[in-house]
Amino acid sequence: MSKNKAQQEAPQKESRVMTKYDRKMQAYQEQERKERAQKQRANVIGVVVVLAVAALVLSFPIRNYLAVNGAYITVGGEKVNKVEFDYNYAMARTNFLAQNSYYLSMMGMDASNIDNQMYSTDLTFRDYFEQLAVANIKNTKALKAEAQAAGFSYDTDQEYREMMEELKEGAGGTSLNKYLKSLFGGYATEARLEKPIREGILTNAYYEQVADASAPSETEINSYYEEHKENYDVVDYHMTIVEAELPTQAPDGSPTLDEEGNEVAYQPTEEEIAAAMDEAKKTADTKEATVLAEGESHEAQSRSATNYLLSDWLFDQARAKGDTIVVADTTNHRYLVAGFDQRYRVETPTVNLRAIMTQPGEGSSVNAQSILEEWKNGPATEESFIELCKKYDENGAKEGLYEGVATNSMSDEMNAWMADPARQAGDTGAFTEPEGANYVLYYMGLNDPVWKMSIRDLLLSQAMTEYLEGISQSVTLEDPKGNLNYLKVEAAASEAAAGESESGENQEDTPESQSDSSGEESTEESSEDVG
Structure with missing residues (x-):
């Protein structure tokens, strides 16, 4: 066929009328094409889903590996994995709640879901606990370095075993690792926690060694006392309170009604209050002469325990026996009449003891006397008492040890027992309080008086705080992955503060100030021109 002929026939083929069969075949071919396309898409989607599931499944061991072996943050050049960080976070959180749960409940905060609540204007409690965790990790790493430099060694095996035994008991019927995850985060296991736990035991032992060596001397304690006597002395005084007799109804005897017509308590006018106070003052002045003989006795009162209106007067170094005073308490509409007896330092020694404290359990036959009988029926030694502390004590003191217990800090019965001059080391006693608590x-023996114990604890705390700050100050923190949100908040706050400072500096040289000065110049020039 020639080229011209093909060109002539082509239009005829294109213009041919489609038959019913042609349309049916075309529809069939189009449907087949769509099904092939759908099948291809399904295959692609299936591959993607399979890959996604596979990636998710594979991510579990990867995430576990990174949590155990990867650096969550770096402290002092040492990698801190997610397990160790979560452990310190949990410890910081637990300690905070143990110390502040009462105050949180008073503020209406839910301690069980506290992490996402606001700690401050910018930080959540999670951010704050992260700060505490990082501070603790810094201290631990710094103490470990100090211990190594000092050649300090400590066998952590016994304390580690005891801690794990306590955790196993706490787990109850739950597996230990599941229990550890509930306490210390989703990656915690016994094996993974061993390193940070042993490290904590070691550094705590070294800290205690440093603390023992840093204890203040008698000279330092006495010197501090001389500078802060008012905080450790106590006073004996007598006091009489004279209440102002305020009117309880209007002068004409008519009832006092609120806006809704309900009868309410009468509120005296300022004139009526002033008149009542004047009368009370006359009575108070009369009582001043007899307050030392007839006033209520207050003995061994510390400055913080006395009424703030009287504390400065009572603890004035110039105060002498027999001094009296009348002070107006305008807030409570009354007068305080006080007579001074003496100021002194309580030298009563405190005591050291071991204690088992339990609460009554429903259906339990265990009480203070039964525990004491169990001890007596055994070796009846201090060591066997320690074992019973571990078995029964619910207060958490290590081996039940309490040092420096004041002999006026317990119930009257126990106070009398502790303060008995005939008391000897090894004596025991069983006490059940009216509410059922068992002691x-x-x-063990006598200890220093409260004032000396308080000063020693304060000076030691200051010394150890200074020590920790000194050794941890140079410990670096790196967070290249941005895991610590509080660092972002701090950076944003610093940036904002810098911006405000820069804005303040620029404001001193604004176009407005320039226009003001140029305006003055132009005004002067204009006046010269006019002249």
């Missing part, structure tokens, strides 16, 4: 005490 079994093991007497």
Whole structure:
């Protein structure tokens, strides 16, 4: 066929009328094409889904590997994995709640879901706990470096075993690792926690060694006392309170009604209050002469325990026996009449003891006396008492040890037992309080008086705080992955503060100030021109 002929026939083929069969075949071919396309898309989607599931499944061991072996943050050049960070976070959180749960409940905060609540204007409690965790990790790493430099060694095996035994008991019927995850985060296991736990035991032992060496001397304690006597002395005084007799109804005897017509308590006018106070003052002035003989006795009162209106007067170094005073308490519409007896330092020694404290359990036959009998029926030694502390004590003191217990800090019965001059080391006593609480005490001996214990604890705390700050100050923190949100908040706050400072500096040289000065110049020039 020639080229011209093909060109002539082509239009005829294109213009041919489609038959019913042609349309049917075309529809069939189009449907087949769509099904092939759908099948291809399904295959692609299936591959993607399979790959996604596979990636998710594979991510579990990867995430576990990174949590155990990867650096969540770096402290002092040492990698801190997610397990160790979560452990310190949990410890910081637990300690905070143990110390502040009462105050949180008073503020209406839910301690069980506290992490996402606001700690401050910018930080959540999670951010704050992260700060505490990082501070603790810094201290731990710094103490570990100090211990190594000092050649300090400590066998952590016994304390580690005891801690794990306590955790196993806490787990109850739950597997230990599941229990550890509930306490210390989703990646926690016994094996993974061993390193940070042992490290904590070691550094705590070294800290205690440093603390023992840093204890203040008698000279330092006495010197501090001389500078802060008012905080450790106590006073004896007598006091009489004279209440102002305020009117309880209007002068004409008519009832006092609120806006809704309900009868309410009468509120005296300022004139009526002033008149009542004047009368009370006359009575108070009369009582001043007899307050030392007839006033209520207040003995061994610390400055913080006295009424703030009287504390400065009572603890004035110039105060002498027999001094009296009348002070107006305008807030409560009354007068305080006080007579001074003496100021002194309580030298009563405190005591050291071991104690088992338990609460009554429903259906339990265990009480203070039964625990004491169990001790007596055994070796009846201090060591066997320690074992019973571990078995029964619910207060959490290590081996039930309490040092420096004041002999006026317990119930009257226990106070009398502790303060008995005949008390000897090894004496025991069983006490059950009216509300059912049980106390079994093991007497160890006398300790320093409260004032000296308080000053020693304060000076030691200051010394150890300074020590920790000094050794941890140079410990670096790196967070290249941006895991610590509080660092972002701090950076944003610093940036904002810098911006405000720069804005303040620029404001001193604004176009407005320039226009003001140029305006003055132009005004002067204009006046010269006019002249």
